[in-house]
Amino acid sequence: MRLGAILIFLIFISCRPTYDLLVKNGQIYDGLGRPAVRGDVAIKNHHFVKVGGVIKGKSKQVIDASGMALAPGFIDLHAHIEPISLYPDAKSHVMQGVTTALGGPDGGSPLPIGAYLDSLLVTGIGLNVGYLIGHNTVRNHVMGLVNRQPTDQEMEKMQRLISVGMQDGAFGISTGLKYLPGAFASTEEVIGLSKIAAAEGGIYTSHLREEGLGLLDGVAEAILIAREADMTVVLTHHKAIGQPMWGSSVKTLAMVDEARKEGLDVRMDQYPYTASHTGISIVIPAWALEGGIQAFSDRCQDKLLRDSIRSGIIYNLINDRGGNDLRRMQFSKIDWKPDFLGKTLHDVVIGEGKEPTIENGAEMIIEIQLHRGANCIYHVIDSADVANIMQHPMTMIASDGRLTQMNEGHPHPRAYGTFPRVLGHYARDLKIITLTEAIRKMTSLPAETLGLTDRGIIAEKMWADLVIFDPVKVIDRSTFTDPHQFPDGIEYVIINGVISVDQGDFRDSRSGQVLRKAKQTNRTKNASKSVKK
Ligand SMILES: [Zn+2]
Numbered sequence: 001m002r003l004g005a006i007l008i009f010l011i012f013i014s015c016r017p018t019y020d021l022l023v024k025n026g027q028i029y030d031g032l033g034r035p036a037v038r039g040d041v042a043i044k045n046h047h048f049v050k051v052g053g054v055i056k057g058k059s060k061q062v063i064d065a066s067g068m069a070l071a072p073g074f075i076d077l078h079a080h081i082e083p084i085s086l087y088p089d090a091k092s093h094v095m096q097g098v099t100t101a102l103g104g105p106d107g108g109s110p111l112p113i114g115a116y117l118d119s120l121l122v123t124g125i126g127l128n129v130g131y132l133i134g135h136n137t138v139r140n141h142v143m144g145l146v147n148r149q150p151t152d153q154e155m156e157k158m159q160r161l162i163s164v165g166m167q168d169g170a171f172g173i174s175t176g177l178k179y180l181p182g183a184f185a186s187t188e189e190v191i192g193l194s195k196i197a198a199a200e201g202g203i204y205t206s207h208l209r210e211e212g213l214g215l216l217d218g219v220a221e222a223i224l225i226a227r228e229a230d231m232t233v234v235l236t237h238h239k240a241i242g243q244p245m246w247g248s249s250v251k252t253l254a255m256v257d258e259a260r261k262e263g264l265d266v267r268m269d270q271y272p273y274t275a276s277h278t279g280i281s282i283v284i285p286a287w288a289l290e291g292g293i294q295a296f297s298d299r300c301q302d303k304l305l306r307d308s309i310r311s312g313i314i315y316n317l318i319n320d321r322g323g324n325d326l327r328r329m330q331f332s333k334i335d336w337k338p339d340f341l342g343k344t345l346h347d348v349v350i351g352e353g354k355e356p357t358i359e360n361g362a363e364m365i366i367e368i369q370l371h372r373g374a375n376c377i378y379h380v381i382d383s384a385d386v387a388n389i390m391q392h393p394m395t396m397i398a399s400d401g402r403l404t405q406m407n408e409g410h411p412h413p414r415a416y417g418t419f420p421r422v423l424g425h426y427a428r429d430l431k432i433i434t435l436t437e438a439i440r441k442m443t444s445l446p447a448e449t450l451g452l453t454d455r456g457i458i459a460e461k462m463w464a465d466l467v468i469f470d471p472v473k474v475i476d477r478s479t480f481t482d483p484h485q486f487p488d489g490i491e492y493v494i495i496n497g498v499i500s501v502d503q504g505d506f507r508d509s510r511s512g513q514v515l516r517k518a519k520q521t522n523r524t525k526n527a528s529k530s531v532k533k
Contacts, residue, residue, distance in 0.1 A: 018057035019044050020497060026065030026468065028052060031072040031443035031457045033436050041070060043464040046497035051458055061499070063492060065468050071439045072458050073099025073465030073495060074419045075446040077269045078205070078236050080105065080402035081129055085119070089508045090126035092404045095486045096419045096476075099465035099495045100128040100455060100515070102446075105236060105400070106207040107136030107176030111161065114168030117514045124510030127495055128465070130450065130517070132174040132205055133165030135193060136182045147184040147290045155192060162196040169516020171450050172202030174236075177209035177218070179279075183286040187221055191228045198231035201517065203449060205234045211276075212241040212320035219252045223259045226266050232449065237400045238268040238389050239381050241276065242320045246382035249389050256394065267449060269398035270389050272422045274381040275480065276321065277332060277400070277412035280365055280374045283321055285312035297370055306366070313362040323380035326361045330480065333375035333409045340374070341410040342481065377412050377480060387432045390422075396446045397422050397438070406484050413483045417476025420487035424475035435471065451517065468492035 021043040027036040028051065040055040041048060076093065079101035084090060093101055103109065110116035113131055120129065142157045143150060150158065162173060173194055176182045194204045204225060208218030219235060226233035235256070240248045259266045281289060288309045289296055299305040318324045326346035334340045340348055345364065346356045354360045368374050389395055401415035419442055427438040447456025455463050467490065474489030493501035498511035 016058070017060045018042075019049065019059035021061045021063070021464075021494070021499070022055060022057070022059035023063045023065050023070060023466070023468065026068050026070040027471070028070045028458055029436055029439045030459065031439060033440040033444070035436060036069065041458060041466070043466075043494070043497045046464055048458060048460055048462050048464050051460055063468065067470065067472075068468050068491060069435070069471045070458065071097075071467045071469070072443040072456050072462075073097065073467055073493065074397075074442040075099070075450070075452075075456055076101040076399050076401075076418075077234065077396055077446045077449065078105045078271075078398035078400045079103055080400065082108075083403045084125060084129065085123070087403045087405055088120075088123045088125050088510065089506075090403055090512070091506050091508075092415050093399070093401070094126050094493055094495070094500050095490060095506060096416060097467040097469065097490050097493055098127060098399070098419060099467070099493065100130070100452075102130050102132065102171065102450065104132035104134050104170070105174050105176075105205060107134045107174055107179060107182045109134035109137050109165075109170075109174065111137050111141060111165070112168060113165045113170050117169060117516065120514055125512040125514070126500065126508065126510055127512040128455075128515050129512060130171050130515040131169075132172050133162055133170040133197070135173060135175040135185070135190065136179055138162060138165075138193070139181045139185060143181065145181050145290055145292050147181075147287065149186060150189060155189070158193055159196050162193050163200075166197055166200035166202055166517070169518075170197070170202065171517045172204055172231075173197040174205040174207070176207040177221075178207060178211070178282065180286060180289055183209070184290070187224060191225055194225055194229035194231060198229045201451065203232040203234060204229065205236050207236055211239055212245055215240055215245055215248055216251060216255070219255050223255060223264065223266055226259065226264045227262075232265040232267065234396075234449065235266070235268045236398070237276070238270050238395065239276065240385045241378070242323060242380050244319055246385060249385040253388065253392050256392070260394070267394045267396065268389065268392065269396040269446075270386070271398060271400045271414045271418055272386060272390065272426055273412070273414055274383050274386060275377050275379040275412065276381065277375065277377045277414070280368055280376050283313050283316040283365060284369060285309065285316075288312065300366060300370060309366060310359070310362045313365055314358055317358050317361055321378045321380055322358070322361070323378065324358070326356050326358070328379040329361075330377040330379070331374055332377050332411055334368070336372050337374075345376075379480075387426075387430075390426060390432055394445075395441060396449065397442045398446070404484075411483050413476065413478035413480060416478035416483065416485060417487055420469075420474050420490060421476035423469065423471070424489065428471065428474070452515070464494060464497040466492070466494040468494075
């Protein structure tokens with residue numbers, strides 16, 4: 001009787017699969033920039049348990065990855081995941097191979113972060129998310145949209161909020177010094193707040209004060225903050241905006257190299273496009289927007305003030321994000337006037353029966369802002385700067401893309417195509433960087449930046465975030481005229497060991513985790529229960 005029971009137990013053990021998922025015959029890019037090696041990868045309990053060579057043993061699921069490349073899941077260091085409660089599956093990101101996204105960019109974040117992170121665990125999320133705490137959000141909360149320096153008390157309040165955000169698991173602080181109310185903040189204020197994040201090991205991610213004419217000063221300010229607050233700084237979506245600044249990436253990269261020689265940890269991220277995307281108010285002088293929409297509207301009633309607002313916009317249209325041509329601004333989101341979607345400011349001005357002059361464009365922008373504003377795509381970046389920045393070893397790939405769903409608005413194509421575009425267009429076709437380097441910029445480099453020691457590399461004991469793509473086919477398909485298209489060639493996306501893209505088809509598996517600095521929690525549907533480090 002006893003012998004029989006032991007026998008049955010032994011048979012049971014020998015029939016049990018050794019692995020949850022076995023990926024066979026792939027070209028394994030480990031994420032560290034080393035040459036690919038051919039072999040298998042085995043996953044069990046949401047982690048890589050064996051990497052390389054021929055792996056024997058039973059597995060619940062097997063993927064034949066012959067002819068495919070295996071890379072660690074992509075980590076998007078600048079992601080507009082604000083709509084994640086609306087689109088918890090995060091399909092537009094996951095379909096391009098993103099397994100981890102960092103939210104709270106450009107100075108905007110949830111507040112308080114702790115409660116928000118807890119709320120994400122209720123529905124489950126389609127990818128791993130972490131957050132930065134946003135300076136603009138904190139300043140607005142304490143001071144409102146005012147153009148002045150904080151009192152000592154206000155500064156203390158802001159510092160406390162940053163400190164609580166860090167305790168709640170933020171990975172650092174972000175600023176949007178081009179946006180309100182960040183534009184009203186002094187460098188000293190940003191240093192004083194960044195130090196609080198630095199004390200908890202956080203990073204500082206800077207949407208620079210200027211990316212056009214004032215770009216070099218903007219870079220210098222971010223480097224100064226790195227030095228004074230003694231922390232890692234990421235110049236996010238690094239670029240040179242507007243024709244007068246084209247070519248100046250040579251100078252900004254030299255500044256980064258100089259700072260790094262000094263021992264400062266200055267890094268960059270970048271999206272692989274020659275157009276930016278943001279609210280139309282970016283071309284309106286910041287002083288005109290102080291106090292919010294009613295105050296702006298009041299100023300526009302005053303003829304003298306309206307003239308000087310118009311002059312400020314004209315200056316920006318010529319020298320900065322307008323690109324000196326109304327055809328360079330294209331509407332991407334305008335809820336109250338959907339027939340503008342996809343059209344350029346040039347088309348819209350003509351549609352109103354006017355000449356497409358810069359002056360008429362400026363007047364139209366005032367009118368649009370007086371309604372409920374709009375988001376635009378700005379075709380004002382030079383391809384040589386894109387290539388130059390991409391080739392820098394400390395540049396990471398990040399989308400700056402907003403979670404979206406099919407046929408909603410007219411998004412920047414980066415929302416669907418960033419990572420496949422770098423792999424297919426920039427690495428394979430243009431050979432701007434190698435495939436191994438492209439993968440490093442999407443995986444181990446951002447993981448290291450965030451201090452994630454258990455992701456971003458294909459190695460034993462790491463979380464099993466994995467992208468399997470066809471290196472011959474991989475390419476973005478989303479374009480400026482027809483953005484709602486998923487990429488080609490991303491065959492499988494595996495998040496914490498769970499398949500989320502299966503032979504190119506999306507599966508709503510919600511296996512993402514909420515990542516908190518220094519500790520991680522996970523109560524989502526499909527991944528493991530406790531993941532404390
Ligand atoms: Zn930004």
